[in-house]
Amino acid sequence: MxxxxxxxxxxxxxxxxxxxxxxxxxxxxxxxxxxxxxxxxxxxxxxxxxxxxxxxxxxxxxxxxxxxxxxxxxxxxxxxxxxxxxxxxxxxxxxxxxxxxxxxxxxxxxxxxxxxxxxxxxxxxxxxxxxxxxxxxxxxxxxDNYKVGQLQGKALLSALGDKARTGEIVMQNGSPTDPNAAQFKAGAHSVLDGKVKIGKEYDTPNWDPNNANQQMSGAISALGKDNIVGVYSANDGLAAGISTALQAAGMHVPLTGQDAQLDAIQRILVGTQTITVQKxxxxxxxxxxxxxxxxxxxxxxxxxxxxxxxxxxxxxxxxxxxxTPVVVDKGNIKDTVVKDGMYTVNEICTPAYASACKTAGLQ
Structure with missing residues (x-):
């Protein structure tokens, strides 16, 4: 049966x-x-x-x-x-x-x-x-991991708008031993190639946020912070390290992610990450x-x-x-991760994020 x-x-x-x-x-x-x-x-x-x-x-x-x-x-x-x-x-x-x-x-x-x-x-x-x-x-x-990469790439292009033609992006693709990372990367490239210049691209062994932070800091030094218009991050763990490096450099640019981690949802609320992909x-x-x-x-x-x-x-x-995965941004947090029971509003909207939660309609 x-x-x-x-x-x-x-x-x-x-x-x-x-x-x-x-x-x-x-x-x-x-x-x-x-x-x-x-x-x-x-x-x-x-x-x-x-x-x-x-x-x-x-x-x-x-x-x-x-x-x-x-x-x-x-x-x-x-x-x-x-x-x-x-x-x-x-x-x-x-x-x-x-x-x-x-x-x-x-x-x-x-x-x-x-x-x-x-x-x-x-x-x-x-x-x-x-x-x-x-x-x-x-x-x-x-x-559908290729689709994940496509969704991330499309969201990044949408967030960049006209800036896609004026600067460079950094890509951080995840662990080379994870076959999913190769699929995310391929899906993202299928969308991004020819539409934005990729200034630096990295694999990040073991999906280590600390390595991602160091790689992003290196990219900023090599390319110049004024030339970087956005960052493709394959998941939220990498995005955490990347976001820290961007903030240390005084940069605010579109940043992708994946896995709908709680800290990523909170970064989306305050604008230090643009989207994540919920699975x-x-x-x-x-x-x-x-x-x-x-x-x-x-x-x-x-x-x-x-x-x-x-x-x-x-x-x-x-x-x-x-x-099939789904993109989560500031406008649909309530209809995705909250509705699906991943997190409660109280878990997301701690005091540090209360104001951003009100703006986003979560409280």
């Missing part, structure tokens, strides 16, 4: 409903025996905690959905703290513990391939989460958990949960769900 895509994303908000067309009508789930529940052993491997989403949203959402589907399920949790070597060791630990399925968000999509192969050879299924690991992955859930995490988490439970119970992943395919860096074509 299949669990439908609509069922998996029902609580995630309207921003993910673009996939409703591929969903089918659902039916009540059969009771799961105690023996079957005991067989559901899932390893959850997340890449880092500097990006706030993983501990605040992804982990609790995934664990809650697994427990909703199978109350007696056993979950082993690991965070690699940005270390590809640590994550490989964690996969070994999960296999030794007898986990039947791994939900894997790879630190380094390429170097983890041998671990994915090891899991496959041991009969353990792998659900790639958010980042598509190389190797024989069984299912994948993420967002409703509950939809992604619910689908990953549903895929993992099915696989742990020896069932195939329902086709309505994998309406497309994605090709990994090692050439495998993986059944996939790619959700």
């Amino acid at each position: 299949t669990r439908t895509l609509r069922g998996a994303i029902a609580l995630a908000g309207a921003t993910a409903l673009c996939l409703g067309a591929v969903a089918t009508g659902g039916a009540a789930q059969p009771a799961v025996s105690s023996a079957a529940q005991g067989d559901v052993k899932i390893g959850l491997l997340l890449p880092e905690s500097k990006t706030t989403r993983y501990e605040k949203f992804d982990r609790p959402y995934i664990e809650a959905k697994i427990k909703e589907l199978v109350p007696g399920a056993h979950i082993d949790y690991y965070n690699a703290a940005e270390s590809a070597t640590t994550q490989q060791q964690q996969v070994n630990t999960a296999l030794a513990k007898g986990d039947k399925v791994l939900i894997l968000d790879a630190v380094d999509a390429k170097s983890i391939q041998s671990s994915v192969q090891k899991a496959h050879d041991a009969g353990v299924k792998v659900v790639a989460y958010d980042r598509l690991a190389q190797g024989p992955v069984d299912a994948y859930v993420s967002y 409703p995490y509950k939809a992604e988490a619910d689908i990953a958990a549903t895929m993992a439970v099915d696989l742990a119970q020896g069932k195939p992943v329902p086709s309505d949960l994998t309406p497309t395919t994605a090709t990994s860096g090692s050439g495998q074509k993986v059944p996939a769900t790619l959700l």
Whole structure:
């Protein structure tokens, strides 16, 4: 009995409903025996905690959905703290513990391939989460990452207006070991190339905000602050470091981001960041958990949960769900991150942001 895509994303908000067309009508789930529940052993491997989403949203959402589907399920949790070597060791630990399925968000999509192969050879299924690991992955859930880059590029061009023809931008694209970063970058370039001059462009290992800050400071020194009209930042963590460098130089230029972090929403309110891109995490988490439970119970992943395919860096074509992101700016905070339950108005509108919240209509 299949669990439908609509069922998996029902609580995630309207921003993910673009996939409703591929969903089918659902039916009540059969009771799961105690023996079957005991067989559901899932390893959850997340890449880092500097990006706030993983501990605040992804982990609790995934664990809650697994427990909703199978109350007696056993979950082993690991965070690699940005270390590809640590994550490989964690996969070994999960296999030794007898986990039947791994939900894997790879630190380094390429170097983890041998671990994915090891899991496959041991009969353990792998659900790639958010980042598509190389190797024989069984299912994948993420967002249309090329579209993310396009949305960021379009928002930056819109914010620049006529200034796009008068100066240069800086691009900071994220970690070279993250395949999503390459897709963000490609999507952004598809919009920006030929319409604005790119003065400096950087990859930022491990998505480190401190490195982003140093890179932005270097770009300001090299290009001159009066020549920089905007900054493409691939995510909000980088944007935090970039924003600090811009403010230190007395600069106020359009700045993009992604992940809808709380601090990014607050920067948008006060004008030190222009937009972020929201990826409703509950939809992604619910689908990953549903895929993992099915696989742990020896069932195939329902086709309505994998309406497309994605090709990994090692050439495998993986059944996939790619959700659609949404741009968040000062004008739609209430209708996006607040409406979708990511943050309350009180969480956003602390005393330092109270005036900006009133101006934006949040209070």
